[in-house]
Each structure stands twice: as C-alpha cells, then as structure tokens.
Amino acid sequence: MGFAFVLELTKASLHVIRCCAQPTAIDRLSAAHDALARVADNEALLLVAAGDVRRQLASITAEIEITDPSAIVIDHTDAFAVTTLSGSFREAMARVSAIPVPTEGFLQGLVAGVPCKVIVAPGHLHLLAPSTYRDHVRERLFAACADLAVRERSSVEQESVESMTIA
Amino acid sequence: MTGLGFVDTTLEVRDREVMHAHQDVLVIGGGVAGLSAALAASSRGKSVLLVEEGLIAEKLASPSCHAAARNLHARLLEYPSASILENAAAIGIYEGLQVPIDTPDRLHIAWPTNVVVATGAVNRHAVFPNNDLPGIWLSRGAGRLAANHGLKPGKRAVIVGVSGETPELLRALDDLGVEIAAIVTDAAAAGLPVAMPVVVGKLIRAVGRKRLKGVTIKCDTRVRRIRCDALIVDAGLEPRDALLRHSDSALIVGAGDVIAPGCSLEAAIESGSRAGGEHSNYEKPADPASELGASGFICFCEDVEARDLVDAWAEGFDSTELLKRYSTTCMGPCQGALCHANLQRFVRARAPDKPSASSPTTARPPARPMRLEDAAAGRRYEIDQRTSLHHRHLALGASMERVGAWLRPTSYGDAADEYAAVRHRVSVMDVGTLGKFLVGGTDAAEFLERLYPCRVHDLEVGRARYALLLNEEGHVTDDGMICALDRGRFYLTFTSGGSEHAESWMRDWVEQLDLNVHLINETSARGAINLAGPLARKVLSRLTKDPIDPESFPYMRVRHLDVAGVPCIAIRLGFVGELSYELHHASGQSTVLWDKLLEAGASEGISPHGLDALRLLRLEKGHVIIGQDTDVDSGPRNLGLDFAVKLDKASFVGRSGVLRNLEAPLRQRLVLLRFDDGVPLEGAALFQNDQPVGQITSARLSPALGVGVALGWLRGTNGSFPDVVRCSDGEIGRVVSRAFYDPDGIRLRA
Numbered sequence: 041m042g043f044a045f046v047l048e049l050t051k052a053s054l055h056v057i058r059c060c061a062q063p064t065a066i067d068r069l070s071a072a073h074d075a076l077a078r079v080a081d082n083e084a085l086l087l088v089a090a091g092d093v094r095r096q097l098a099s100i101t102a103e104i105e106i107t108d109p110s111a112i113v114i115d116h117t118d119a120f121a122v123t124t125l126s127g128s129f130r131e132a133m134a135r136v137s138a139i140p141v142p143t144e145g146f147l148q149g150l151v152a153g154v155p156c157k158v159i160v161a162p163g164h165l166h167l168l169a170p171s172t173y174r175d176h177v178r179e180r181l182f183a184a185c186a187d188l189a190v191r192e193r194s195s196v197e198q199e200s201v202e203s204m205t206i207a
Numbered sequence: 208m209t210g211l212g213f214v215d216t217t218l219e220v221r222d223r224e225v226m227h228a229h230q231d232v233l234v235i236g237g238g239v240a241g242l243s244a245a246l247a248a249s250s251r252g253k254s255v256l257l258v259e260e261g262l263i264a265e266k267l268a269s270p271s272c273h274a275a276a277r278n279l280h281a282r283l284l285e286y287p288s289a290s291i292l293e294n295a296a297a298i299g300i301y302e303g304l305q306v307p308i309d310t311p312d313r314l315h316i317a318w319p320t321n322v323v324v325a326t327g328a329v330n331r332h333a334v335f336p337n338n339d340l341p342g343i344w345l346s347r348g349a350g351r352l353a354a355n356h357g358l359k360p361g362k363r364a365v366i367v368g369v370s371g372e373t374p375e376l377l378r379a380l381d382d383l384g385v386e387i388a389a390i391v392t393d394a395a396a397a398g399l400p401v402a403m404p405v406v407v408g409k410l411i412r413a414v415g416r417k418r419l420k421g422v423t424i425k426c427d428t429r430v431r432r433i434r435c436d437a438l439i440v441d442a443g444l445e446p447r448d449a450l451l452r453h454s455d456s457a458l459i460v461g462a463g464d465v466i467a468p469g470c471s472l473e474a475a476i477e478s479g480s481r482a483g484g485e486h487s488n489y490e491k492p493a494d495p496a497s498e499l500g501a502s503g504f505i506c507f508c509e510d511v512e513a514r515d516l517v518d519a520w521a522e523g524f525d526s527t528e529l530l531k532r533y534s535t536t537c538m539g540p541c542q543g544a545l546c547h548a549n550l551q552r553f554v555r556a557r558a559p560d561k562p563s564a565s566s567p568t569t570a571r572p573p574a575r576p577m578r579l580e581d582a583a584a585g586r587r588y589e590i591d592q593r594t595s596l597h598h599r600h601l602a603l604g605a606s607m608e609r610v611g612a613w614l615r616p617t618s619y620g621d622a623a624d625e626y627a628a629v630r631h632r633v634s635v636m637d638v639g640t641l642g643k644f645l646v647g648g649t650d651a652a653e654f655l656e657r658l659y660p661c662r663v664h665d666l667e668v669g670r671a672r673y674a675l676l677l678n679e680e681g682h683v684t685d686d687g688m689i690c691a692l693d694r695g696r697f698y699l700t701f702t703s704g705g706s707e708h709a710e711s712w713m714r715d716w717v718e719q720l721d722l723n724v725h726l727i728n729e730t731s732a733r734g735a736i737n738l739a740g741p742l743a744r745k746v747l748s749r750l751t752k753d754p755i756d757p758e759s760f761p762y763m764r765v766r767h768l769d770v771a772g773v774p775c776i777a778i779r780l781g782f783v784g785e786l787s788y789e790l791h792h793a794s795g796q797s798t799v800l801w802d803k804l805l806e807a808g809a810s811e812g813i814s815p816h817g818l819d820a821l822r823l824l825r826l827e828k829g830h831v832i833i834g835q836d837t838d839v840d841s842g843p844r845n846l847g848l849d850f851a852v853k854l855d856k857a858s859f860v861g862r863s864g865v866l867r868n869l870e871a872p873l874r875q876r877l878v879l880l881r882f883d884d885g886v887p888l889e890g891a892a893l894f895q896n897d898q899p900v901g902q903i904t905s906a907r908l909s910p911a912l913g914v915g916v917a918l919g920w921l922r923g924t925n926g927s928f929p930d931v932v933r934c935s936d937g938e939i940g941r942v943v944s945r946a947f948y949d950p951d952g953i954r955l956r957a
Contacts, residue, residue, distance in 0.1 A: 060647070060725035082725065110695070112647045112725045118795040119732035135585075138318065140229040153590050170731040171794055172592045180588070184224045 047132045047188040049181060052122040052166060055093040057086040057100060061111030065104050072103065077146040077159060085116075087159065087166065093117075120157075121174035123181075126164040128188050133158075133165065135184040141165065152180035211508070211540065224313045225585030230256040230290065232483065233306055233319035235297045235450060237263040239272055239472060240463020241325030242279035243479025248323070249286035251484065256317055257283070258295040258308050266327065268350035269375045272472055279476075298581070299572020300453040309577065314584035321458050323482045324451045328444040328464035332545045333367070334500035334513055336412035342419030346376055346441035353379035360385070361437025365422050367391045367410045368441035370469060374398060376439070388435045391424055406431075413438055444468035445548045452570035499552045506546040508539020516553050526564040527554050537568060540576045594639035595734050595797035605817060611704030613640045616817035625816035626910060629783050629824055632812040633740035635804050636821060638789060639797065642687065642706030643729040644713070647696040650722035655689060655697060658716055660843070660852040660859050666691040671765045671778050675843055675851045676701070676709065681864025682840050683848070685709055686833050690765040690778055698729075698765065698776055698791070702833050706730040716860065733776075734797035738804060739787040741957070746808040747788055755788075762956040771803035781955025783821065784828035784948050823907040826916055827948035829879050836877060836904040836918050842868045846877050875901065875922045879947065880932070880940035882906075882915030887934040893919055895929040903934070909947055915940075916947045 059069060063081040070076050070084065077085045088096045093115055101113040125132055133141050139149040141160055148157045154177055157168040169177040182190055232248040234241045237259025245257040259265075264276035283289050292315065298307040304322060308315040330345035332338075342361060344352075349360040350372065363386045366373065373390075377400065380387065389406045390399065399405060408426035413419055421434040446465045453459075462482035463475040470478065505511050511534050524533045527550050536550050537543030543550070547568065554565035580587075592612040600607065605616035616637065618625060628634035646655065655663040659674045666672055668691050676685040685708065687700040701709045710728050717724045738747055747755055750771040760766055760779060768777040768790070776791040792800055805813055816824075822832075831837065831846055842865060843852045852865055886908045893901040906917035917940065921928050932940050949955065 058727060060727055062723060110647060110649045110651075110723065110725065112645065112696070112727060114645075114727070116727070116732050118793045119729070134227045134229075135224060138227045138316065140318070153586065153588075172594065172731045173590065175593055175597070176591050183222075183588075184585070 046128045047185055047190045048126045048193060049178070049190060050124040050126070050193045052124045053090045054087045054122050054166065055090055055115060055117040056120050056122070056168065057088060057093070057096060057113060058116035058119070059084045059086065059100060059104055059111065059113045061104050061108040061113075065107035065111055068107055069100070069104055077157065079148060079157065085157065085168075087122075119171060120168040121171045121177065123167045123169070123177070124164055125167060125181075129165045131188060132181065132185045132190075135188075136180055152177045152184075220580050222587050223580050223584035226313050226315045228256050228290075228315055228317045228319075230254040230288075230317065230319055232256070232321045232323065233258070233297075233304075233317045234323045234325060234483070235306075236325030236327060236463070236465075237261075237265075237276075237291070237293070238267060238325060238327055238463060238475070239264075239276050239279065240327075240465075240475040240479035240482070241323065242276055242283060243476045244323040244325055244462045244483030245289060245291075245479075246279055246283050246286075247480040247483030248321075249283060249289045249483075252288075254288040254290075255283075255286070255483075256290045256292065256319070258292045258297055258315075258317075260294070260296040262293050263291065265355075266351065268347060268354050268379070269372070269472075270354070272475075275472055275476065296575060297450060298577050299574050300450055300459060301572055302454075304454075304456070304458060307573075307577075307581070309581055314581050321460070323460055323462050323479070324448070324465055325462040325479060325482070326447040326450060326465050328446045328468035329544060330440065331442040331445045331548060332507075333410070333440050333442040334503040334505055334549055335410055336500070336502045337415065338413060338500075338503040339507065340413050340415050340419045341417070342415070342436055343413060343438045343440065346370075346372065346439050349437070349439045350376045350379055353383055353385070357383065359383045359437075360439065361419075361435065362386060363388050363435045364437035364439055365389045365391065365433055365435040366439045366441070367422075368443070369399065370441050370443070371398075371471075372469075373441065374400075376441075377403070385437070389424070389433050391422075410440075445545075447544060449542060449544065449570050449574040452567060453572050453574065499549060499556060505549050505553070506534075506536040506539060508541050508546075509535040509537075511536045511546075513553070516550075520553075520557060525554075525558065527551055527566065527568050530554065531568050542574055542576075543568070543570075592640075594637055595794045596637045596639065596736075596801055599798060599801055600637065600815075603815060605815075608818065610640070610818070613703055615640060615703070616815070618817040618819045619815055622817065622819035622823075623910070625814060625820035626823055628812065628814045629740050629785055629816055629820065630911065631741065632814075633738065633742040633746050633808050634814055634816045634820075635801065635808075636737045636739070636816050637734075637797075637801075638703075638737045639734040639794065640703035641730075641735055642685075642699075642701030642703070642709050643733050643735070643791065644699040644701075644706075644709070645696060645727040645729050646699060646713075646724060647694070647727075648722070648724040649695070650724050651695055651697055654717060654720065654722045654724045655699075656856070657720060657858055658713065658860055659689065660856070660861060660865070661689070662853050662856065663689060663697075668693050669764055669766065671763045671780065673763075673780075673851060674699075675848060676712070677843070677859075677861030677865070679861060679864060680840070681842050681861040681866075681868050683833060683837055683843060683846060684712075686831075686851075688778060688780065690776070692765070692776075700778075705833070732794060733791050734794040734800075735789055735791045736797070736800060736804065737783075737787055737789045739781075739783050739785050740813075741786060741954070742808070742811045742813075743786045743788055744957075746804065746811055746813060749807040750803055757957065771800060771807075773800045773803075775800075781952070782828075782830055783824040784830075784946075785824075785954050786957045787955065822905065823909070826905050826907050826918065827909050827911055827946070829918070829946040831877065831918065832905070838920075841877070844868060844873065845875060872926055873923060875920050876928065877904070877918060878921050878928070879943045879945075880917040880919050881912075881943050881947065882917060882934070882938045882940045884915075885936070885938040886915035887917060887936060887938050887940065892935045893921065893932040893940065894935070895932050900929055900932060911948050 104111045137151040154173045159166040231253040232255045234245045234257040245255045295310045306317040352358045369392045408424045411423040414421045424431045460482045462479040551565045558564040600616045607614045608617045671690040674689045685705040690698040753768045768775045773796045778789040891903045901921040903919040909916040
C-alpha cells in the first residue's frame with residue numbers, strides 16, 4: 041500500500057515586491073492589482089512569478105511614482121521564505137497558528153511563533169516567513185503536523201499569480 | 208500528597224502540540240442540553256464544536272435521557288459543520304473568547320464567537336458527621352453505577368432525600384437486587400412504590416470506622432439506627448457552573464441542568480435549543496434554603512471540616528472570599544465543584560442580612576487542574592533566528608551560541624588563530640545579524656535628523672557616520688551606522704538583536720512627527736559579511752572591478768560594489784580595528800559571496816572569525832558593546848561617546864535628557880582598564896582603598912599587548928575618579944585614556 045500524504049510543502053519560486061509609498065499611492069496601486077497584499081497603510085507586497093520580476097518592478101515603480109515620486113519599490117524576495125502548503129493546509133495551519141484561515145485572501149500574524157504573512161488561494165496557501173526563520177518554521181511544521189504525513193517537494197516554477205485575488 | 212494520592216514521578220513530560228479551532232459556537236457538555244444546543248446552532252448554519260469530557264451522553268443515568276441523547280447525537284452528525292470531541296475537557300474560558308480544551312493527544316484551543324455551557328449539575332454534597340466514610344454515595348453516582356455499569360453500590364442501602372430522579376434510581380437498584388433498608392425524607396414523598404420503607408426523619412450521622420456500617424436517623428423525638436452498607440444521598444443539585452462564572456459576557460450562556468438543576472428532559476432540550484439559537488443570559492437559580500450540618504467535611508479535597516469554618520468565622524473571617532483564602536476551601540482539585548455552595552450556605556446562615564458576604568467567590572480559569580505541559584503546549588521550543596550562512600558555519604565546525612534569538616558562531620575551533628587572521632592576514636565574519644533598514648521618502652533626512660543625536664543633513668551621498676540611538680531620557684539604547692545613499696535614501700544598521708526595537712521605535716517616531724518617511728526592515732532580506740584585516744583590500748580587489756583604493760573608497764564611506772557578481776552595499780568601518788569592508792547584500796546570495804571571499808583569500812590565509820575573537824578585537828580598540836558594557840541608564844557622557852551627540856542641533860530624541868544629565872555631576876563612567884598582572888573576571892567588583900568603586904563589564908588577555916584589557920564602570924566622588932583600582936581577585940587595574948590598540952586609528956583608516 042502506498043504512502044498517502046496529506047500535507048504537501050513546496051518551496052515556492054515566487055518573488056516578492058515590496059512597495060512603500062504614501063497611502064494614496066498604495067490605494068491606487070491596490071485598485072489596479074488584484075494580487076496586491078496590503079500590509080499597512082503605506083506598504084504593500086506583490087507576489088510575482090520568478091520570470092516576471094524585472095518587468096513588474098519597472099511597471100509598478102513607474103505606476104506608483106506618478107502619485108508618490110519618493111516611493112520605494114524593491115524586490116524583497118530574500119526577506120522571505122515562501123512555502124506553498126497544499127492538501128490539508130487548513131489542518132496544518134490550525135496546528136501552528138491561531139490565525140483563522142479564510143477561504144481566500146491575505147492575512148498576517150504569528151505562525152509557529154514567528155510574524156508571517158499568509159496568502160490563501162483555492163486549494164493552497166502561500167506562507168511568507170522571514171527568511172531568517174526559514175529552518176524554524178519548517179521544523180515546526182514537521183513537528184506539529186507529524187500526524188498529517190507531511191511531504192516536501194522541491195521548488196517548482198509558479199504560474200503567474202496575477203489572477204490571484206487577495207481580499 | 209496528603210489525601211490526594213501519590214505523584215507519579217516516573218511520568219515523562221510530553222511535548223504537547225496544539226490545535227486551534229475557529230468554529231462559530233463552542234458547546235461544552237455532551238448531555239441532552241449540550242446536544243440540543245449544538246443541533247440548534249448547526250441548523251442555523253453555524254459551525255459548531257461540541258466537547259465532552261467523557262463520552263457523549265455517558266453521564267446520563269436515566270434510560271429516557273439516553274434515548275433522547277442518542278436521537279440528538281444522530282441528527283447532529285448529519286451536519287458536516289459540526290465537530291465533536293470526546294474525552295475533551297474545557298479548562299477555562301479566557302478573554303478573547305479563548306477556551307483551552309484538554310484531549311489525550313493534544314491541547315485544543317477554541318476561539319468561538321459564542322459559548323454554550325451545558326456542564327450539567329452534580330448532587331449537592333451533604334455535610335454530616337462521618338460523611339467521608341467509604342460506602343456513602345451521591346445519588347447520581349450510585350444511579351450511574353447501577354444503571355450504566357450494572358454494579359451494586361452496596362447490598363443494603365439507605366436513601367436519604369427524594370427527588371424526581373429517585374424512582375429511576377430505585378428501579379436500577381432493584382434490578383440488581385439491592386435491598387432498600389429505608390428511604391429517609393423530611394416530608395411525605397409522593398411517587399414512590401408503596402412497598403418502599405419510607406421514613407420521615409432526618410439524617411443525624413453515618414456510623415462506622417473504616418467503612419459505613421449504618422446510619423442514625425432522627426424521627427420526631429426518637430433516634431433510630433439503621434444498618435446498611437450503602438448510604439445514597441440526594442440533597443438536591445448544584446450546577447457545575449464554574450465555566451459560566453468565568454465571564455459575565457453575553458456571548459457565554461448556559462443550557463440545561465447548569466442553569467436549572469434537576470430540570471426535566473423536555474426542559475433540557477428546550478433550554479439547549481434556546482441557547483444554541485438566540486441565546487439568553489445566564490442567571491444562577493436561587494439557592495433553596497437548606498440546612499448545613501454542624502459537623503462533617505465541607506471540602507474533601509482540602510480536608511476542611513465544618514468546625515474549621517466555625518473557628519475561622521470566630522476569628523473574623525466573615526465572608527466567602529475570606530473564608531476560602533483562610534481555610535483553603537474550594538482551592539483543591541475540584542475547584543469548589545462540591546464545596547462552593549456549602550461555603551456560601553455556611554456564610555448565609557451566619558450573615559443572612561449581608562448578601563455580599565455570601566456572594567460566590569470569584570471564579571477564574573482554569574476551572575480544573577491542568578498540567579504544566581499543557582500550559583507549554585505548542586510553544587515548548589526555542590525560536591532560532593539564523594542567517595543564510597548558518598549551514599556554512601556548521602560545515603566549518605563552528606560552535607554556535609545564542610545571542611538574543613540569533614544563533615551565531617562563537618568560534619571555528621581556534622579563536623587565537625581567528626584573532627591573528629584579523630590582525631595579521633585577512634578574515635571574514637558573518638554579520639548578517641545586524642539590524643538593517645532602508646529609509647526613504649521626502650522627509651527621510653529630516654526624520655533621521657530628529658531621531659539621531661548626530662548630524663545627518665551634512666552627510667553627503669557616499670558617507671557613513673557612527674550614530675547612537677537615544678531614548679527620551681537621553682540614555683543609549685542602541686548604536687550603528689547611518690549611510691547616505693543616492694536618491695535621498697539612507698541605509699541604517701543597528702546591533703544584532705536590535706532591529707525589532709529599532710523598527711518599532713522608528714515607526715512610532717515617524718507617526719509622531721507626521722513625516723513622509725518610508726521605512727523598510729532589511730534585516731532578513733540582507734546578509735552582511737565583514738571582510739577585515741590588513742590584506743582585506745588585496746582580497747577584495749580580486750573580486751571587484753570597482754575602485755576600492757584608499758582615495759576612491761576611504762574610511763567611513765559607503766559604496767555600491769559588485770563583488771564576485773553579487774551587488775553589495777559596502778561600508779568602510781572598523782569595529783575590529785583593522786581595514787574592513789562590511790559587504791551588505793541580498794541574503795539569498797550570502798553563500799555565493801562567502802565562498803568566493805574564502806576562495807579569493809585562500810592564498811592570504813583567510814579564515815572566518817567568530818564572536819570570541821570579535822569580543823577581543825573590539826576590546827583592544829575600546830569599542831563598546833551596547834547591552835554588555837552599558838546599562839539602561841547609560842548616557843553618552845558616561846560612555847565617553849559625547850562626540851556622537853551634537854547639542855547645537857535644535858532638536859533630537861533625548862536632547863532634553865542629555866542636557867539634564869549634563870547639569871548633574873558625573874557619578875560614574877565607563878573606562879578602559881589595563882591589568883598588567885592578570886585578567887579579571889567579567890563582572891568582578893573593583894575597589895579603591897577597600898571601598899567598592901565599580902565593576903568590570905568586559906575583559907580579555909590582549910595578544911597585541913600581552914596584558915589584560917578591560918572595560919569597566921567606575922563611580923566617582925565630586926567629579927573625581929580613581930586612576931588605579933584593585934579587582935576583587937587582587938589584580939591591579941590602571942585607567943587608560945586611549946584605545947589599547949592602534950589608538951590613532953591608522954590601521955582601520957588604511
């Protein structure tokens with residue numbers, strides 16, 4: 041009988057663009073991009089596919105500087121360890137975090153005791169932990185979800201996330 | 208433990224994990240009312256978690272209740288949004304609403320919107336002489352024993368007290384052939400079989416030494432002794448309402464016996480349905496007047512007898528709260544489940560005109576004993592923060608130490624050689640743990656000017672400046688560098704472990720000052736490697752085409768450098784006292800840069816150095832480590848860092864505090880101490896003429912000087928400080944005014 045995995049962890053190859061600007065500039069950006077995660081009044085994250093990062097950086101910078109020429113838009117991928125959880129990801133989150141996981145959308149809070157950002161999409165969830173806690177979060181997921189038969193996959197190329205809506 | 212059995216010392220402490228649950232409604236109690244509430248809530252489209260400390264309906268003694276519970280249970284299972292946890296005990300209701308639930312495999316933490324408490328009721332515990340003898344039963348316990356498990360509570364039983372549950376109890380006992388010696392009531396009882404030996408009277412005492420032999424009954428003026436080996440007492444019901452009393456929130460309601468003890472089956476279903484539906488506020492039912500015996504145990508858990516309360520009352524402990532604390536009644540494992548009502552009754556009988564005296568004691572979670580391993584569930588681990596080079600350090604055989612949340616290399620095996628590499632050859636150190644921030648926005652310079660005590664406006668692009676971070680009192684909380692980048696942006700560094708405080712501090716001030724500032728914490732995003740040593744430039748030149756000669760890239764400057772294909776923000780500074788390049792780069796490329804630097808410096812004998820070497824290197828330069836050499840009230844003046852404070856600036860955080868401190872005489876200061884005859888211990892006391900005058904904060908044997916070097920605090924008198932001190936171990940220390948190593952800074956400016 042084969043091993044039936046329940047929870048799958050995948051190191052995501054998504055890139056993270058961080059935008060810091062005046063709130064009005066972030067407001068305009070939010071209206072134009074479904075996949076923008078608003079982390080603060082004056083700050084937002086955008087997840088983009090690896091091959092798309094340069095184009096997106098240039099495009100977002102041009103777009104946001106219309107409203108706020110002093111805005112900072114940077115590729116902040118190295119700040120995060122991005123893991124995609126699929127399968128029983130809700131059960132997994134319940135074991136490592138008190139955050140209620142919505143059907144879809146963006147949220148932030150403690151996961152495994154570490155401040156993380158979470159993007160929930162149908163069928164999976166992207167967990168963005170500070171990269172300095174990469175090992176800790178991985179170890180906690182394995183320990184707390186031991187009963188879920190965790191399977192780990194190496195990085196896979198992500199499809200475009202433009203279509204992903206973050207409420 | 209006396210009266211509570213033995214502690215099993217062989218038990219292993221388990222690493223308990225947690226499971227968070229976010230259902231809309233939490234129902235505590237799997238009896239008829241709880242099941243009814245869960246069903247009602249589910250039918251309204253709510254997600255429901257029902258928890259039962261045993262098995263569903265397990266505690267129900269009556270067949271009719273069992274049948275109703277089975278029916279409700281089956282209907283509840285049809286709702287996919289309803290979850291049931293058996294063997295799951297709610298520990299308490301905390302603010303939030305947060306309800307920890309103990310189960311055999313893990314600790315569940317429920318975060319419901321509403322809670323229905325349907326924990327039922329227990330028989331009131333009667334107080335009479337010898338009420339702790341084996342053979343004395345509460346009537347529901349005896350009923351469950353007989354009806355559910357087919358076990359006899361005794362061969363010949365006396366039943367004291369009659370309620371609506373008595374007929375079913377009698378049937379269950381009769382089925383097992385238990386002889387009923389007497390049914391004692393204080394009034395004529397209806398609804399009992401005619402043949403039953405009903406006695407109108409009052410229980411005086413239980414008789415027996417090691418177990419029950421009989422009871423003494425008072426009937427009118429006569430006293431009768433009845434032989435029996437089981438005494439089944441039904442003195443009414445007490446609600447199990449500890450959880451309900453944890454909060455007066457309208458979001459927590461009761462259902463069934465817990466709000467109406469002894470209610471009928473129909474009433475329990477109706478009550479549950481209402482609680483799972485619209486919700487109603489809980490009001491504790493009025494306590495029926497009943498007499499409390501003058502002798503016998505009140506609190507079984509804590510061995511408190513009625514006479515103990517009488518004595519306490521006589522001593523002036525005249526309320527439930529005071530009596531509880533004095534006598535420890537209600538403070539045992541049952542947390543007042545059995546004795547709380549009797550404590551109230553005791554006070555009410557003595558202070559009938561003062562209701563506040565007999566009010567319920569404050570119920571606080573936990574409502575039941577919990578293990579320490581449950582308190583630590585899901586968090587019994589240390590959170591390690593690691594740089595991208597962590598596994599490189601391990602591969603090089605580094606011993607790691609925890610510095611705040613960071614794991615950092617102490618040494619790679621030979622700290623002396625690591626020191627020598629920095630002083631005489633070239634070395635690398637992972638300083639990715641430094642706090643790192645990018646600051647932009649139209650008001651970035653203005654913000655930093657008002658935050659830092661040093662000047663910022665005159666910092667030209669490409670320049671770097673050492674800066675202190677002060678709090679409002681003018682005390683030093685952190686230090687680091689301010690680097691002016693292009694486009695009006697600044698790159699800031701703080702001490703390792705200082706980034707979280709620095710971020711919240713800066714964000715607070717941005718908000719307070721209402722400035723247009725963009726702040727990005729780059730601590731995780733950027734790694735940093737310090738390339739240091741007299742041969743550092745030679746090694747670096749092999750990896751970059753950018754000019755790095757002393758004229759193009761002098762001390763205290765910052766440049767964008769491409770090093771082995773890795774874009775870096777390079778800062779020329781000298782914490783270790785040698786020519787140094789701090790290379791800040793995307794942390795995802797740390798390993799590439801590290802490997803390339805080691806490869807390029809191999810012919811120069813490059814090796815990494817850890818914290819052991821670093822602490823010695825900086826001490827020879829007299830550089831302070833914030834937190835190790837400083838206290839919470841250390842000011843720039845005490846630390847000899849006045850140069851980093853520009854009081855001619857109109858405003859900066861901590862300015863008034865610094866000015867205030869300047870007006871007061873200098874009481875203590877941090878000094879450099881040279882010990883020619885040994886190395887004092889860090890923390891050692893310093894004396895002058897046998898009077899304590901200070902202590903050592905850092906000390907090492909300096910290879911460069913061949914003597915002990917230290918930093919330490921000295922207290923002064925009228926602005927005068929000792930020049931020579933004696934350490935508690937006898938070493939003599941002399942205060943020196945300049946850095947031990949390269950006091951003119953020639954090497955680091957090279």
